[in-house]
Amino acid sequence: MDGHALNMPKSPRPEGLPAPRSARPYRRIAVLGMGSWGTALAAVAASTGCAVRLWGRRAALADAINTQHRNTDYLPDAPLPEGIEATTDLAYALKDAEAVLLVTPSRTLRKMCNQIRPHLPQGVPLVLGCKGIEQGTGYLLSALVEEELPGHPVGALSGPTFAKETVLGHPSAATIAFEFTYKDRLTPQDSPAARMSVTMSSAAFRPYISDDLTGVEIGGAVKNVIAIACGMMTGAGFAENTRAALIARGMDEMKFLAEALGGRRETVTGLSGAGDLTLTCSSLTSRNMSLGHQLGQGIPREQCFDGKKVVVEGEVNAVSVVDLARRIGVTMPICEAVHAILHEGADLSSTFVALWSRPIESEPRALSIQLDHPASQKERT
Ligand SMILES: NC(=O)C1=CN([C@@H]2O[C@H](COP(=O)(O)OP(=O)(O)OC[C@H]3O[C@@H](n4cnc5c(N)ncnc54)[C@H](OP(=O)(O)O)[C@@H]3O)[C@@H](O)[C@H]2O)C=CC1
Ligand SMILES: O=C(CO)COP(=O)(O)O
Numbered sequence: 001m002d003g004h005a006l007n008m009p010k011s012p013r014p015e016g017l018p019a020p021r022s023a024r025p026y027r028r029i030a031v032l033g034m035g036s037w038g039t040a041l042a043a044v045a046a047s048t049g050c051a052v053r054l055w056g057r058r059a060a061l062a063d064a065i066n067t068q069h070r071n072t073d074y075l076p077d078a079p080l081p082e083g084i085e086a087t088t089d090l091a092y093a094l095k096d097a098e099a100v101l102l103v104t105p106s107r108t109l110r111k112m113c114n115q116i117r118p119h120l121p122q123g124v125p126l127v128l129g130c131k132g133i134e135q136g137t138g139y140l141l142s143a144l145v146e147e148e149l150p151g152h153p154v155g156a157l158s159g160p161t162f163a164k165e166t167v168l169g170h171p172s173a174a175t176i177a178f179e180f181t182y183k184d185r186l187t188p189q190d191s192p193a194a195r196m197s198v199t200m201s202s203a204a205f206r207p208y209i210s211d212d213l214t215g216v217e218i219g220g221a222v223k224n225v226i227a228i229a230c231g232m233m234t235g236a237g238f239a240e241n242t243r244a245a246l247i248a249r250g251m252d253e254m255k256f257l258a259e260a261l262g263g264r265r266e267t268v269t270g271l272s273g274a275g276d277l278t279l280t281c282s283s284l285t286s287r288n289m290s291l292g293h294q295l296g297q298g299i300p301r302e303q304c305f306d307g308k309k310v311v312v313e314g315e316v317n318a319v320s321v322v323d324l325a326r327r328i329g330v331t332m333p334i335c336e337a338v339h340a341i342l343h344e345g346a347d348l349s350s351t352f353v354a355l356w357s358r359p360i361e362s363e364p365r366a367l368s369i370q371l372d373h374p375a376s377q378k379e380r381t
Contacts, residue, residue: 023191023194023195023197023198024195024198025048025049025050025195025198025199026050026098026099026125026195026196026199027049027050027051027098027199028050028051028053028096028097028098028099029042029045029050029051029052029053029097029098029099029100029101029199030052030053030055030093030094030097030099030100030101031045031052031053031054031055031100031101031103031129032055032090032093032100032101032102032103032104032112032116033055033056033101033102033103033104033129033130034054034055034056034057034058034061034062034065034071034074034086035056035074035103035104035311036071036074036075036163036164036167037103037129037130037161037163038054038056038101038103038104038129039054039065039071039074039075039078039080039163039167040075040078040161040163040164040166040167041101041103041129041157041166041200042054042080042084042101043078043080043081043084043166043167044166044200044202044205045101045199045200046080046081046082046083046084047081047083047169047202047204047205048199048200048201048202049083050083050199051083051085052083052084052085053085053086053087053092053093053094053097054084054085054086054087054093055086055087055088055089055090055093055094056086056088057088058088059088061073061086062086062087062088063086065080065084065086066085066086069082069084074163075163075164075167077164077168078164078167078168080167090115090116090119091118091119093119094116094119094120094121095119095121096121097121097124098121098124099124099125099126099127099192099195099196099199100116100120100124100125100126100127101127101128101129101157102126102127102128102129102130102145103129103130104130105130105132105311105313106130106131106132106133106134106141106313106316106317107132107135107316109130109132109134109141109144109145110134110144110148113144113145113148113149114148116149117148117149120149120152122151123151123152123153124152125152125153125154125155125178125192125195125196126145126149126152126153126154126155127154127155127156127157127176127192127196128141128142128145128154128155128156128157128158128217129156129157130313131158131217131220131221131223131224131313131317132220132221132224132313132316132317132320133217133221133317133320133321133324134320135316135319135320135323136320138320138323138324138327140213140214140217140218140221140261141156141217142154142155142156142213142217153178153192154178154213155176155177155178155192155193155196155213156175156176156177156213156216156217156220156272157174157175157176157196157200157207158174158175158177158216158217158219158220158271158272158276159172159173159174159175159271159272159275159276160172160173160174160271160275160276160278160279160280161174161276161279162279162283162285162286164285166204166205169203169204170204171204171205171206172204172205172206173205173206173207173208173271173275174205174206174207174208174271174272175207175208175209175210175216175267175270175271175272176193176196176197176200176207176208176209176210177193177209177210177211177212177213177215177216177217177272178191178192178193178196178211178213179211179213180192180193180211193209193210193211194209197209208270208271210267210270210272212263212264212267214258214261214262214263215258215263215264215265215266215267215268215272215273216263216267216272216273217263218254218257218258218261218263218268218273219254219258219267219268219270219272219273219274219276219277220272220276221313221317221320221321222250222253222254222257222317222321222332222335223250223254223273223276223277223280223281223314224280224288224312224313224314224317225250225288225314225317225318225321225334225335225338225339226246226247226250226253226254226277226280226281226314226334226335226338227277227280227281227286227288227289227292227314228288228289228291228292228295228312228314228315228318228338228342229246229250229292229334229335229337229338230243230246230247230281230289230292231284231286231288231289231290231291231292231293231294231295231296232292232293232295232296232338232341232348232352233246233292233296233352234289234292234293234296235292235293235294235295235296235297236296236297236348236349236352237296243281243282246281246334247277247278247281249333249334250277250281250334251268251269251273251274251277252363252364252365253325253330253331253332253333253334253335254268254273254277255268255273256330256331256332256365257321257324257325257330257332258273260328260329260330261328287305287310287311287312288312288313288314288315290304290305291304291305291310291312291314291315292338295341295342295348296348301342314338315342318335318338318339318342318343319339319343321335321339322335322336322339333355333358334355337351337352337354337355354376356375357373357375357376358373358376359371359372359373359376360372360373
């Protein structure tokens with residue numbers, strides 16, 4: 001058999017056609033972004049036998065990766081496998097690549113697309129490793145990439161995966177989503193979702209395949225905002241009940257946004273939604289949870305992370321998520337609360353008190369019941 005054995009998802013298929021069983025892995029991979037997640041994904045791909053070119057903008061770090069086989073700045077404790085070549089030359093990184101992983105912070109993605117356009121091999125699949133929604137346009141990152149780089153299949157790899165655990169080979173799972181058609185499903189050798197999944201499948205890294213790119217992307221973008229809320233609450237001294245409530249209600253916000261944009265609710269209950277939400281909202285390893293925690297303890301924003309610049313996607317994405325939700329009429333009270341505290345100077349405790357005293361609603365939302373909350377009525381009288 002050519003490539004790894006592969007069981008495709010059980011989805012309706014025209015009668016009489018054989019189930020696809022195999023897919024050809026990509027063998028030459030470019031990973032753009034030499035930070036923690038780009039390096040971890042490069043390590044996963046290299047561990048399956050791929051030749052990986054890992055691009056970043058700092059020559060000293062590229063040299064350290066090539067000579068010491070460690071990312072000395074971002075993941076100093078993790079030895080990297082053979083097969084990763086770090087470079088600062090974009091044209092070289094992309095030359096002959098069969099698949100490209102985009103793993104710089106979401107706010108740099110449009111610029112990144114412009115930089116890579118002249119060097120991209122024709123039709124090469126582009127896989128998002130970053131998580132977010134673009135500010136201003138409200139575009140999912142896949143839509144941004146499709147606009148800037150037409151003619152390439154665009155997908156996302158997303159799930160509950162801390163880079164520092166993935167790179168050390170702790171068993172991890174993620175979802176690889178591309179929108180694909182029946183035709184794609186029936187020609188597995190050519191489907192980017194299938195090919196990318198076998199490419200990234202190792203003893204420790206287990207990708208699942210999805211065709212709900214919207215649902216997967218919404219999970220990755222919204223979970224970071226909810227993780228900031230969880231961090232704020234724990235930092236402010238609230239306990240586990242509060243965190244669990246935020247996770248469950250945060251998932252409801254995710255579901256509604258995903259569905260309003262054409263994604264599926266069940267995707268939100270999978271790895272890229274519930275899985276990543278649970279991980280990110282449960283550990284101070286998460287930069288999003290950690291930022292919230294420090295703010296909840298009363299540490300001023302500029303002193304968080306000891307004043308170091310750290311990528312916190314939920315901070316910028318609180319703006320884009322809330323803007324998008326307002327534009328399309330989806331109510332996201334937890335994201336609104338985080339947005340108000342981070343970007344409108346709202347007081348943390350009174351914002352959370354107000355969140356808990358909102359009108360009483362039904363669960364699920366579909367029943368559309370709203371009752372005045374006694375606490376908020378008392379405030380009015
Ligand atoms: N870390 C994790 O566990 C996971 C992260 N992600 C997502 O991956 C994305 C990247 O995060 P992560 O790798 O963790 O972040 P890091 O902070 O570890 O690394 C960021 C990387 O992006 C580079 N970068 C920053 N700004 C620019 C720019 N303007 N142009 C080009 N490169 C730039 C940095 O380069 P330099 O060093 O030169 O500043 C660095 O290589 C985020 O969207 C994050 O949500 C997803 C899953 C897991
Ligand atoms: O996305 C992540 C894990 O899946 C990483 O989360 P943080 O960016 O909050 O560290």
